[in-house]
Each structure stands twice: as C-alpha cells, then as structure tokens.
Amino acid sequence: MKKQNQQYDIVRPQPESLLQSARSFGYSVETALADLIDNSITAGAKEIKITFGIDRYSSYIKIEDNGKGMNEKELLNAMKMGSFNPLDNRNNNDLGRFGLGLKTASFSQCKRLTVKTRNKSKNEFIRCWDLDIVKEKKDWILLRNCADKNSEQLLGKFPDIGSGTIVLWEKLDRLVESEELKSDKEHFYRKFVNVRKHLGLVFHRFIEEKKIRIFIFDEELQAINPFYISNEYPSVELAEEQLSIKQQNICIQPFILPHESKLSNVERNNLEITKGWIEHQGIYLYRNKRLIADGTWLDLGFKKKENQRLCRIRIDIPNTLDSEWQIDVKKASAKIPDVIRKRIKTICIISIEKAVKVYTHRGAYLRRTELKKEIVYLWKARQKKGKRFYEINKEHPIYNLIADNLEEEAYIFYDYMKLVGESLPISFIVSDFSDHSIVMKDFFEDSKKELKLIYENTLSALINAGFSEKEATEKVNSIECFQQLK
Template identity: 35%
Template sequence: MDRDTLIEAMRPGSKNPLDNRDKNDLGRFGLGLKTASFSQCRKLTVVSSQNNIKTAALWDLDYVAEQNDWSLQLPEKEELNNLYMIENLEENGTLVIWENTDRIIDDTVVEKTEHIIYEKIQDLQKHLELVFHRYLAGKDKISIYINDSQLKPFDPFFTAHPATDELQKEIIVVNGEKVHIQPYLLPHYTKVSAHDYEYYAGVGGYLKNQGFYVYRNKRLLISGTWFRLIPQSEMYKLARIKIDLPNSLDHLWKIDVKKSHASPPAIIKNRLKKIIEKIAGASTRVYKSKGARLAKSDVAFWERYSARGEIRYTVNKGHPMIDAFVKKLNKEQKYEFSEILDLIADFFPKDTLYADLGNNPKEVVFENIVTDTELEEKALLLYQNKLFTLENLGILNKMEPFSKYTKNWEKFFAEQIQKGKI
C-alpha cells in the first residue's frame, strides 16, 4: 500500500458495507484489522512497502487515552529501521506488529505462562488451519507460518479419502447470484484408520461438528450448525454440508462484523430443509448400516418391534435353543425363566450403549467367540445339553455366532460321531 491507502486502511470503518466490492474481497466493514488487533493488544503498527518504499502508521491506545484524542501516528522513516522484523519485509508487502498484548495472559495467571501461551498457539494453529484450509491447499495456495512452522490445511469434509461420500451438489439462485451447496458424508470409523477417525472429528468431536459449513470466498465463516432446522443427533454426525456464498449476499445472510454469525434468508432456508432430509437420511443409513450383523442370521436371540412411533427390543423366546431349554423345565420354572428373560429385555442398558457407540465406537466389542475351535467347543456343549439335535443341525448355519464358522458343521459332527465323542 502507498501512504494514502495505508492511512485509509487504518481508519475504523473505512468501508461502506453497501458498496460494490471485488468478488474476491474478504472484507466488508473495514473493521477487521483494527478490532482483531485491539482485542489482543494496545499498540498496533502497520508497515507497508510498495516498490520498496515503506510507509508506517500506528494506533497506540495508551497514547489515545493520554491525549484524549483518536490520533493516528505516522512514524518517520528513520524510525522504521528499529521496528520488529522490519528486515523481513519484502519489496512489496505488509508487516503487522502487535505490542503491549494484554489479552493473551490475563491478570489471574501467576505462573506457568509458557504453558498457557503454548496452548493458545496450538488453538490458533487449529483455528487457522480450518478457517483458511481452502487457501492453504490447491493450485494457488498460500503459506502461513507460526514460529517457522508451516500450517497444514484441515479439510473438515475429508475429501481426500475414497470412503467419503460426496452427494449431489445443488445450486440456489438468489438475486441473480449463485449459492453452491455440496453435501458430504464422512467415512464410518470402520473405513478409516484410528488416527484419521480421531483427527477428522475436529475440535469438539463429530457430534459438535455436524451440519452446515458456510464459506464466503473460500473463507470459513460458520461451522457445525443446522441453523435450528434440526437438532444435533448422533445419527447425523457424519453429515457435513459446504455452502459457498458470494460476498454480494452478505446482507441477506446477516453476516456480522466479526464474521462469526450468519443466518440464511427464508428463500434458502426452505431449500435447506429439503436438502437436510436427504442428507440426514443418507447419514442415518451409513451410521446404522455399520451396526448390522456381520453375518446374516435367520435365527436371532433378539427381536426388534416398531409400532406407534416406538421401537422395542426383546429376547426372542421362540429361538430354537431357548425353546429346547424351556422344554426341560417344569411349569413353575418355565414361568420364572420367562420372567427373567423379560427383565433382561426391559433393563437392556440402551443409554450406556448409545453413549459408548457415540463417543467410543471403536472400543465397543460385541463378540468374544472368534475362532473355529471356540465355536466347536461351544456347539458341542450345547448339543450335550440337548439344546439342539443332529436332525436340526442346520440352525447353526443361520444363528450367530455359529454362522461365522468357516468350516462345515455337518462334517464336524460327522467326525465327532466317527471318533465316538458323541
């Protein structure tokens, strides 16, 4: 910037938000540089070089308070050589310097300030890698460094993974401008490595980060919200939807000065509701399908009932092995056993299971019997207790866990008879 442009840039509210802007312009109110800086420091110096001609301007809040006047200071050329990192300013470029930072460490902190600063730097890194991830990647990518460490783009849609489901893109035209909407379904944890699953959960996890991601000129404004169109749900947590806005629609989306809040206009809300129905349904199918049995079973120990908007799970008392066991009981024992099965079904720990599947799905283990040898031992024990016969041996092929047997049950029991073991 030259001198006049720099002075204008340092003026709070230097832009009329109603003015027409370049389509790639990220600013609107002309407040970002100043308000962001004053939220962290009391002295802001900006040095800009154009064709190696350097110009500087600074705001010093202590000086403003002392003079009781909002006076922008313009350092003389000889003062520039003493500024921090001035030697790194290129022929054409701009250097922003914060001094007297009073918000990084508050007055309550008395020790371990290095640890607190390190945590804040880590938070800053994650924030920048998400908000500007589309600038940090691609053909015309830019580079951002923190303490000589280059930032890596954090793509919340995990588009690089083949298991990410990129659904049908939609375009909504508002006032002659296009709003692009691209839904994604992130991979289920069974499709990715443990590291990638944790990494792409993002800060706060999958549940918090589901929903819409609103971008203006590729800069992320809002993330992880359904705009109150639907509540956050465990079943929708794999759904993330990218919305690309042109800067000409800022006023319709009610984008605030901090660019941290937006609200879609009514015409777009109605379309988003329909898109959500498709996306949420697809996300639910992905989430639920991974909980299905690894081997299909026609003879299940549990039954699912759905009626009048309610879903219940009960023990299948008609299961052949349960039925065989019941036949060995007297009338009183049959009644008591039936009551026990009802109690087991009624007090199934669904809340705990739901929480575990949501928070730590990889750690939930449903099956302990895994080898053919263990299955053979279990099958022999059940046969010896007359819970099935050789005539209905075929039920083992339809019933978990015995349906996972990699060999042939008929051949196995034939060998047991030949060896005289049964």
C-alpha cells in the same frame, strides 16, 4: 457555538469509548488471526507467517505477508474505523466486507497495533494506533511511526525484493494478563492452543489448492479438510444441489462420514478437529471458499445429537450475497435467507436421516441400499407411554427357532429374554461412545469366521426345522447380523 435555528447537532464519537467498544466483538485469538489472514489473502499474499514472543515487558504477535502492500493513502484508510462502506461492491474474491476487521480483530487482542507496508514501488509506510495514547490525548492520534525502539525492532525489515505487509500486535493485555512471566506464558499457550487447527480448517481449501502457505514460525500449517478423513473409507457424497438467489449460485454438498469403527486412531482424532465430533456436525458454510461456520445447524432448529455426528454439509456462497446471509464482521455467523430456507432444511433432514442410519448400523446401511427386501434386526426400538426402550425382536428367525422348540412351560426362557431387554446397559454404552478415548470393538471384528459358522448353523437349523433350502436361505439372508458377510 450552536446557531439558534440550526436543525441538527453533530455528534462525534468519543475516540477512546469507541475504540474500547471495538475491543468487544467477541473474537478469540484464532478468529482474530483468521481475520488478518483474510486481508493478506485478499491482498494476493502467497505466504503468511505468524510469530510471537512472550516476554514480561514486550509480548507481541506478528503477522507478515507478501501481498501487494499499500501506498500511504491506502494505509491511512486501512487504519480508519470503517475503511469502506459495507454496501460497496467488492471484487468477487475479496474476503472483506465491513472495513473494520483489521482494527476490531487487533484491538480484541492488543492495545497497540502497528502496520508496516511496502507496495510494488518499494515505498514503505508505517502507522500505529496505541490505545493508551488515544486515551491520554482524547483524540484520534494515529502515529506515523513506531511507538518506540522496541516496536521498531520487533517489526523488522522486509526482504530485499517484493511487496508485503507486517501487522504487529503489542500490549497484549487480553492474552497475557498477569504480572508473572510463567503464568503469562501459560495463559498465552492455553489461548493459542487452537490456532493451528482453526487456521488449518478455516483456510483448508486455499492450502489444498496451493494458493497460500501459512507458517507459525517455521512450522507450515496443514489443511484440515472436515469431509475427507480417511483414504481407505471415503465419505459418501450425497447429491449436490445448486440453488440461486439474485442469479448468484449457492452450492450444497452433503457428506456422510465413514463410521468411526472403520477409522484408525489418527483418523478418529482428525475428526474431532477442535470442538469434538458432536459439535462439528452440521453445516459448513464457506464464503468465497473461506470457512465461516464449522459445524452448526444455523437457525434451522435442529439439535446437535450424538447419532447425527457423521453428517457434515458443505454450503458454498459468494460474497455478493453477504447481506442476504447476514454475514457478521467476524465472518463467524450467518442466517439462512428465507427464500431458500425450506429447501436447505429438507436437504439437511434427508442427510441427517442417512447419517443416523450409518451411525446406528455401523456403516452397513450404505452397502445395503441395493437390497430391496426387509432386513430383520435382533433388537427392536419401541416406544410406550412416551418412553423409549429396546427389546429382543420376537419375530427374529433365531428367536422363533428356539421358542418353537421349547417345552410348553419353559417360562424361564421368556423371563430371561425379558430381563436381557430390560437390563440393556444403555447409559454405559452411551457414555463409552461419547468418550473418544475409548475404542469400541466392531461387530465380530476379529472373527468373521465365527460369524460365518453361526450363519451356517442357523441355516441348517432352519432346514432341520422343516423349511425348504430356498426358504431357509432367504430367512438367514434377511438377518441383519449376517449382512456383514456379503
């Protein structure tokens, strides 16, 4: 009974409502699994195994690790909503922050979460949340054992030696919704399709540094490094930059990927990762080497554009700056702190500019950086009344050669050139470029000899037209198309 003069009320959350809301953080199956792997890595696991089964009555996903496990008190705390205060200092390789991930990630996919753990003293403990029981009993009922025999069987046993933790998800109502086994399986596999790539990408630095091995059944996941696509044509690393907030380092490393025309089909596919090239451009934010954002311009205000797609910028931040970066529970989004925003924006602008040049000139740009003289292009991009169009460059040496030799009234040549410019099939080109199943032929890809011949013809035509050998050579060397011959 409320005391007359009491100045406050105690308002406890309703267990069922709170746990139901915790289901709606917006995880996908791959981001939820990544959150559990974070916990395994923080617990020092070297191997993590994911298995699953889709069955009409007992579908499950299981994540087993060989980390340090927990004692009973730690397990109880782990199962609590809000195991830790987000403001607490964390070990500098801890991938957690909020004390929520295990629960929010699990309940986003399932209604029953069972955790079995064994610590170095070989003591084993089990706890289980079943949302149906919480709903029925209207209280925070955490079972001290498996909910039933089937769970117990699915949990399985630890190997004879070592410590570890097993997390079991059952009642996968978000992954298998229907009543029919065949379509259950279809739904499940459709939702599971990005899991391998997502985990290979998010944890690629741990896999590459041989800190962890992740298996799905017996298949070991391979690292997906978004910056190194091709051995033969490495990405260009622009200057690395270190910034600092509160004496904590932030490291920024822009990469320009090789032009796609240089890549093999397999390499080109690797570039696509899960969302496709255009989507994967931008900033890759790593917190303690774990990928948080896989290609985003964050809140910098840039749009994702086709011609910027070779630009990928790696930013490394420590977990001590979580509140400055406004890291979220899912570890999937962040905001750039105001104090370094301007500098990061400048680095992005410079990197984007370089990436656009490589994209537009099919990689020739980087080889040309050492050339100081002007380069003459065949096409000119122009703007009139706010509209962009392309036309043949009338200052091009070859255009002038022809024009100078024309009869007075050879209007048809100019008309023809006008038509060529006006009818450039831009929409076809753009659509072909964005269709990744279409491989575009590279410039004189299979007949460099022919290009060389054109170069020589142009040179002698210029000499014949009265230019000295030196002048003629300078002119042909300035033509963009011939830069490939160098």
